[in-house]
Amino acid sequence: MLLVMSQDDFQPYVPQTVLVVGAHADDIDVTAGGSVAVWAKAGASVEYVVITDGCKGTKAHDVSGESIAEVRAVEQQNAAHLLGAGTVHFLGYEDSNLEVTTELKKDLVRIIRQVKPDTVVVMDPTVLYSSKLGMINHTDHRAAGLATLDAVYPLARDHLTFAELQKEGLEPHSTAHVLLTNFETQNYYVDISDTIDLKLRALAQHISQFPDIDALQTRMREFAASSGERAGYDYAEGFVRIDIAV
Numbered sequence: 001m002l003l004v005m006s007q008d009d010f011q012p013y014v015p016q017t018v019l020v021v022g023a024h025a026d027d028i029d030v031t032a033g034g035s036v037a038v039w040a041k042a043g044a045s046v047e048y049v050v051i052t053d054g055c056k057g058t059k060a061h062d063v064s065g066e067s068i069a070e071v072r073a074v075e076q077q078n079a080a081h082l083l084g085a086g087t088v089h090f091l092g093y094e095d096s097n098l099e100v101t102t103e104l105k106k107d108l109v110r111i112i113r114q115v116k117p118d119t120v121v122v123m124d125p126t127v128l129y130s131s132k133l134g135m136i137n138h139t140d141h142r143a144a145g146l147a148t149l150d151a152v153y154p155l156a157r158d159h160l161t162f163a164e165l166q167k168e169g170l171e172p173h174s175t176a177h178v179l180l181t182n183f184e185t186q187n188y189y190v191d192i193s194d195t196i197d198l199k200l201r202a203l204a205q206h207i208s209q210f211p212d213i214d215a216l217q218t219r220m221r222e223f224a225a226s227s228g229e230r231a232g233y234d235y236a237e238g239f240v241r242i243d244i245a246v
Contacts (some may be wrong), residue, residue, distance in 0.1 A: 004153045005202045010188045010241050015119035016141045019112065021049040021148045022066035023098060023140035024057065025076035026206040031181040032121050033083055033199040034192030034224065040084025041195070047115050048080050049087040049108070051144050056095040057209060071208050079205040083198060093169035098140040106162050113170035122148040124180035124240055133183055145180070152178060153244055179239035186238030196235040197223055204246065
């Protein structure tokens with residue numbers, strides 16, 4: 001059963017600086033590509049973090065992990081730029097083997113302190129599975145979400161955490177808003193009616209992952225229409241919004 005939380009406490013806003021974190025190339029464009037385009041068109045600076053190298057992302061037995069990783073990086077760059085995003089930070093962790101480590105958190109804190117986002121977007125780490133959608137959430141997605149939340153709060157904020165980063169000129173930073181992708185619970189929606197077609201074009205860049213791009217685009221349009229119906233828009237992307245009070 002879909003749980004839809006009230007939007008009454010969350011007024012729409014246009015972020016100024018957005019950091020969107022995905023475990024793999026294509027994660028961000030699937031879950032938040034329309035929103036990225038909305039924010040970029042409104043003048044926001046949007047940067048991506050892709051944590052893993054994507055080296056396991058193929059069913060072809062004649063393709064090496066190294067080559068598919070290279071292909072996916074190019075696909076991600078093309079899709080991000082099409083949506084209006086700027087820098088794509090590739091952290092290069094091994095695909096399908098991501099763990100919530102101090103090293104990963106430090107890497108994320110470093111980027112947060114560099115970019116200084118007012119908004120961070122990442123997949124909700126509490127999503128383990130969805131019987132409604134017939135899916136088990138990828139282990140990398142969950143690790144990426146948890147590590148990112150830890151990095152946002154409290155690690156990037158506290159000056160004595162990873163104090164050595166200050167020697168790199170990276171001062172502590174407090175992020176105001178977090179938007180979590182959660183497929184069955186949302187309390188905040190972004191109207192992507194004007195950018196849905198751009199999102200679908202961006203998804204078409206990920207041909208190594210979606211050989212039947214027409215079928216994917218149809219599913220994504222239907223999913224966005226369903227979210228839009230709940231929010232009062234033609235098309236929308238839904239998130240769990242957290243405004244960090246401290």
